[in-house]
Amino acid sequence: MKLIILNDYDQVGEWAAKYIRNKILRFNPGPARFFILGLPTGGTPLGCYKKLIEFYRNGEISFKYVKTFNMDEYVGIPRNHPESYHSFMWNNFFKHIDIQSENTHILDGNAANLIEECDSFEQKIKAAGGIDLFVGGIGPDGHIAFNEPGSSLMSRTRVKTLAQDTILANARFFDGDMSKVPTMALTVGVATVMDAREVMILITGAHKAFALYKAIEDGVNHMWTVSAFQQHPQTVFVCDEDATLELRVKTVKYFKGMMHVHNKLVEPLPPK
Amino acid sequence: MPSNKSVSDAPITQFVNCRILREHKLQREDLWVREGKILDPEKLFFDEKGSADQRVDCEGLIIAPGFIDVQINGGYGIDFSQATDDVRGGIALVAKKILEHGVTSFLPTLVTSPPDIYHKVLPEVKVHSGGMEGAGVLGFHLEGPFISLEKKGAHPEQHLRSFLSDGMSDLIETYGTLDNVAMVTLAPELPNSQSVVRELTQRGITVSLGHSVANLSQAEDAVRYGASFITHLFNAMLPFHHRDPGIVGLLTSDQVPQGRTVFYGMIADGIHTNPAALRIAHRAHPTGLVLVTDAIAAMGLPPGRHTLGQQVIEIQGLHAYVAGTKTLCGSIATMDMCVRHFKQASGCRVEEALEAASLHPAQLLGISHAKGILDYGGDADLVLLDDALNVRATYIAGQEVWRKLHHHNC
Secondary structure: OEEEEEOOHHHHHHHHHHHHHHHHHHHOOEOOEOEEEEEOOOOOOHHHHHHHHHHHHOOOOOOOOEEEEEOEEEOOOOOOOOOOHHHHHHHHOHHHOOOOHHHEEOOOOOOOOHHHHHHHHHHHHHHOOOOOEEEEOOOOOOOEOOEOOOOOOOOOOEEEEOOHHHHHHHHHHOOOOHHHOOOEEEEOOHHHHHOOOOEEEEEOOHHHHHHHHHHHOOOOEOOEHHHHHHHOOOEEEEEEHHHHOOOOHHHHHHHHOOHHHHHHHHOOOOOO | OOOOOOOOOOOEEEEEOOEEEEOOEEEEOOEEEEOOEEEOHHHHHHOOOOOOOEEEEOOOOEEEEOEEEEEEOEEOOEEOOOOOOOHHHHHHHHHHHHHHHOEEEEEEEEOOOOHHHHHHHHHHOOOEOOEOOEOEEOOEEEEOOOOOOOOOOOOOHHHOOOOOOOHHHHHHHHHOOOOOEEEEEEOOOOOOHHHHHHHHHHOOOEEEEOOEOOOHHHHHHHHHHOOOEEOOOOOOEOOOOOOOOHHHHHHHOOOOOOOOOOEEEEOOOOOOOOHHHHHHHHHHOHHHEEEOOOEOOOOOOOOEEEEEOOEEEEEEOOEEEEOOOOOEOOEOOOHHHHHHHHHHHHOOOHHHHHHHOOHHHHHHOOOOOOOOOOOOOOEOOEEEEOOOOOEEEEEEOOEEEEEOOOOOOO
16 A cells, blocks of 8 residues: 555645546546546545646646546435535536546436446446546545445445444535435445555545544454455555544654655656 | 537537626526526536537626616617507617617516507517517516606606596506506506506516505505505605605515515616615615616717607716706616616625616516526526626527627627
8 A cells, every 4th residue: 555644635635636637647548448537525535626627727637538437326315416426526526627428427326226226337337447546535434435334345336324423424414414314325335446456545634543543554344444455456545644643653654754755656747 | 529418409508717696696607508598517417418519708707697677768769658650660679779788688668658659559569589689578567657646757747547447447448458568557546556456466467656656555555466566766756754654665564465575676877866865775675676777768879969759858978858957857877887886886796786687677577487597497698797797798598699899708
């Protein structure tokens, strides 16, 4: 794993966006070979999306030959509900860039047959050739996507009932009223994300610090599903100082010492 | 890039780099239009997998709903209350010119006239949508003749009428037809007016109180029967009195039925209403304020003397005088001038100034699902303005119908 430790939320968003930009540019996508990106929602990646939009507006990057697969979507709220993940992606990313709608994929929480919808999503990922880079966040309970504590580390895209912690964390988006938060969601499985060729996890804030500790300094455990990525050959964790608060000083010093090497990954690429 | 539009083949226009008036705020959002209506881009993206065919760069301009003028008597030498040989042509000329002021819909207004004028003029013009030819006509505004003698203002005394025993038949006999009539101004203190107010309201015609000496109680009764507008507040009515506020008191009356709003027209040209009075009205009832021009035939004509009908008028700046006197003979301010003056005099937010000329008249006429707003599914009647609220371009049903020259933007 690479652990990238930056000062604050904004720096995390910027570093992550530059990393994604460089990955896409190096890949050099075209009409016959798309770059396949897995994407998260929530507060953590917002800064990253803003930066990516900036790079698009500057002409540094195009999403014309990028396909996206989102991690999850609530079950049972209308697609145009302001808190649906479709709305999130439209308002915070898709409407600002040049991505084509047919290249975006978000699970449909109102599908007539939810299990078929999940299976079909897995098929679409396969048909696209698999995910080149899956970007994700981490819940305070250490979950990746909606793979709540106790989710199998071999799980695939499926319907999940949300944990109390998650409903609590999401209540702030539903007028602070827990009864308004959906109780089920469709989510990619842990193994679905593990299948990606590379994984990047963003973690910011002191409230995520314990989860980060459990994810990278403790064992692989289905109670902290992000820990599964200890067994992925290409993972980058990008975090701010506050998120490191529960880590060993030794761990933090080690990875901070490598920042000058890791920062090379986000330097602007030489023009073609 | 080609778009896959499963619902419609019609071209989609995306206005970018603009600030749109939505939910009472100016927001940095793109505006999408298809087939003359405002389109929901999120639905287009996810449901239809569609995208824009054409992008219009607004270079930072404001997009507001097109202005709606519910009281305009003519302009550019045309007087709507004259039964000329070419009534339709006269209305069309004014309709075309007011596009330059950001007006996309209007009510051609007739002042008190003899019945034969109404019988000749009204059948000539039907309610119709606007377009390249000019602003849309939402119907006539008939101001009079059922008004108060004492408050006739400039209306001809000999043609004033009152309701005889059956108010509605007098009304229909006078006007000839109520087809294509959107609004009637009357004085509610006239005997037998209640049944008229009720019946007109039931027919979907807006009843406005004006040119009247009604007290507050009479005005409140009329509102209960359906009246919903006040014609040019303060002018041609009893002045506000602290023990009987008269019609002006409707702004803060507690007798207005639940769920209903009393709107009031203001001529905000800086001349017909003292700015302090404008501020009092605005602060008392900001959501009811409707900007109107009440423009006369002299509007749009250059400074100097003009002969209009039987009158010789002298235009000096924003004042139109009876030639050789200092007697005002009507307003000649344009709607965009009124918007700018209202904002400056009241100190209101830009959004409020724009809504007073768009959302509020649309709500008054009961058409705010389609006009006066930039909501999805509404008509794409737009006015593009700079920060000083000068009109730069006007659109009707998504088509550009006027653009200010010498500017390289939309």
